[in-house]
Structure formats: structure tokens, C-alpha cells
Amino acid sequence: MFNVDNEYDIPRDVVNHECLVQMTGNKEIVLENFKCIKKLCEEEIEIVCKKYLIKITGTSLCVKFYNCESMIIGGCIHEVSFL
16 A cells, blocks of 8 residues: 555554645645644634644635544635645
8 A cells, every 4th residue: 555654554644743634626624643723713724733734724714523533624725834
């Protein structure tokens, strides 16, 4: 499988402490392996990850689903930045 570290058969996102980001068009983002939400408003959401901060800007942004493993953000997404 391409998403697995060859030596240990452990997913690369776990080995490298990376956040998984999956976008569906500009209407939805699914995030995994994050630490917490730093900022939350209708125009901007900031998510703290282990190595960086993810900043999502747009209109009518909202958290549609949230638990300790993943979250789904909906709205009209204009930009995703890794800071």
C-alpha cells in the first residue's frame, strides 16, 4: 500500500505526525490527526496540528462533525493555508 512506511508497515501520517486533509470540491474538508481548534468563526477556522497550523478561510464555515479523531468542516472554502 502506498500510504504505509515500508519498513514497519505503519501509515506514513502516523510516523511523520502529519495531519490528513481531504477536500470535496470547495464545500467540505475532512481533517484527521489534529490537536485542537484555535479559532472558529464563519469566515475563518484555524486548526492546530503537531507540525503546523491549518488556516481555512471562506464564507459560512462551520464544523459539521467533531470528535477526538476527525472533524468535518463545511461551507464555501476559499483558501487552505499551512502555516
